[in-house]
Amino acid sequence: MTTRDQAVREAVAQGVVGPRNHLAGLLDAAHIRRTAAALHTAFPGPGTLHTFAVKAAPLIPVLHLLAGAGIGCEVASPGELALARRAGVPPDRIVLDSPAKTTDELREALAHGIAVNADNRQELARLDRLTGEAPTTSPIGIRVNPQIGTGSIAALSTATETSKFGVALRDEGAREWLVGAFTERPWLTRLHAHVGSQGCPPPLMAEGVRAVYELAEEINRTVGRQQVRTLDIGGGLPVNFASDEVTPTFEEYARLLAATVPGLFDGRYGVVTEFGRSLLAKSGMVLARVEYTKSAGGRLIAVTHAGAQVATRTVFAPESWPLRVLAYDAQGRPKRGEPVPQTVAGPCCFAGDLIAVDRPLPPLEPGDHVALLDTGAYYFSNHFAYNSLPRPGVYGYASTEGHTRFVTVRAPQSLDELVAESGADHATELSALR
Numbered sequence: 001m002t003t004r005d006q007a008v009r010e011a012v013a014q015g016v017v018g019p020r021n022h023l024a025g026l027l028d029a030a031h032i033r034r035t036a037a038a039l040h041t042a043f044p045g046p047g048t049l050h051t052f053a054v055k056a057a058p059l060i061p062v063l064h065l066l067a068g069a070g071i072g073c074e075v076a077s078p079g080e081l082a083l084a085r086r087a088g089v090p091p092d093r094i095v096l097d098s099p100a101k102t103t104d105e106l107r108e109a110l111a112h113g114i115a116v117n118a119d120n121r122q123e124l125a126r127l128d129r130l131t132g133e134a135p136t137t138s139p140i141g142i143r144v145n146p147q148i149g150t151g152s153i154a155a156l157s158t159a160t161e162t163s164k165f166g167v168a169l170r171d172e173g174a175r176e177w178l179v180g181a182f183t184e185r186p187w188l189t190r191l192h193a194h195v196g197s198q199g200c201p202p203p204l205m206a207e208g209v210r211a212v213y214e215l216a217e218e219i220n221r222t223v224g225r226q227q228v229r230t231l232d233i234g235g236g237l238p239v240n241f242a243s244d245e246v247t248p249t250f251e252e253y254a255r256l257l258a259a260t261v262p263g264l265f266d267g268r269y270g271v272v273t274e275f276g277r278s279l280l281a282k283s284g285m286v287l288a289r290v291e292y293t294k295s296a297g298g299r300l301i302a303v304t305h306a307g308a309q310v311a312t313r314t315v316f317a318p319e320s321w322p323l324r325v326l327a328y329d330a331q332g333r334p335k336r337g338e339p340v341p342q343t344v345a346g347p348c349c350f351a352g353d354l355i356a357v358d359r360p361l362p363p364l365e366p367g368d369h370v371a372l373l374d375t376g377a378y379y380f381s382n383h384f385a386y387n388s389l390p391r392p393g394v395y396g397y398a399s400t401e402g403h404t405r406f407v408t409v410r411a412p413q414s415l416d417e418l419v420a421e422s423g424a425d426h427a428t429e430l431s432a433l434r
């Protein structure tokens, strides 16, 4: 039995998913550790800092586990920063990116020595003021957009001609401005680019890194010393959602980078990475009960408890975010039986709430389960409050011979919490307004 099948069987046997908890996220702790180890192996340089893009799985136990595996945090909001700190990630292993950092956020980051990548000229002007007000140990850099083109998912392509992120490197005068900005500010020591994400081919990502490296070389030549000491190459490595195979691997990406940008790893530059999806996606799944099965106009439909509230991107952009679905029976055993096309629907009250359409699966029945694979990244952060469906619980597991142990990563949202978040304390105020 595979680890995954055993986890599903035990999740059902132990009631992690059952008649009263119809939906849960599951994370394989050993798989996360193996993925983190693969990242370290691929980038062995002593000057390398790996961070995890918190938005991919904003779960304190996950950040804590990754911190134990030598991986810090890339944060983009006060909330994400609070999670990283609560997980015990030291400030010198946190990087703050975000196109909309407020002055207060910047001041706090600088006070704690957290690395900051300025997104734009106006933010740099704020940093001029703040670094003048109080000394800081924060490494500070500028994010550039190498403008190398679009991947296959436009909404996730960060390095297009007109992307909202960073200083657009190829715009008229931008390069000269950047070189000048560094020349005037000896405290600017980093350059950052995040080219991705899903749908962006690695050679395109490597071109983005090359552009940043060449800019660093130009700056350092101009100022006559190694002022830019660190290159933050972002995340963005795509994930294979079509099978269990990990492709591309961190190893392959590191080799591609070494071939495309030979100077990157020659020891002159520290390297920061910010992978999100590729670190967590394949360690997680969503497990949901089938409530009903029916047929409509010749289409077989399984109504499950996994829909847009947990698989938001898949439901709203199914071409970009197809998911593999596995069928399990009421005891959590892999379903046998000749696959027939079935539509896996969610519980939300809109017609498009579909996880998969006409997907060949063994015939599903009420009480069965479906597993949505490769959902460890972004599926536990992109919840959607439609129909007041609660955020599902997320559980971590570890399997030994014949036994699987579960721990809570995030408790399911309770009805009381849901009611409170929906304005319970203010129930009459609107009516009293005249």
Ligand SMILES: *Cc1c(COP(=O)(O)O)cnc(C)c1O
Pocket: 053, 055, 056, 074, 097, 194, 196, 197, 198, 234, 235, 236, 237, 274, 275, 276, 277, 278
């Ligand atoms: C989202 C994001 C990442 C992580 O992207 P993945 O595709 O999940 O690897 C890294 N850096 C920045 C700045 C981001 O916005």
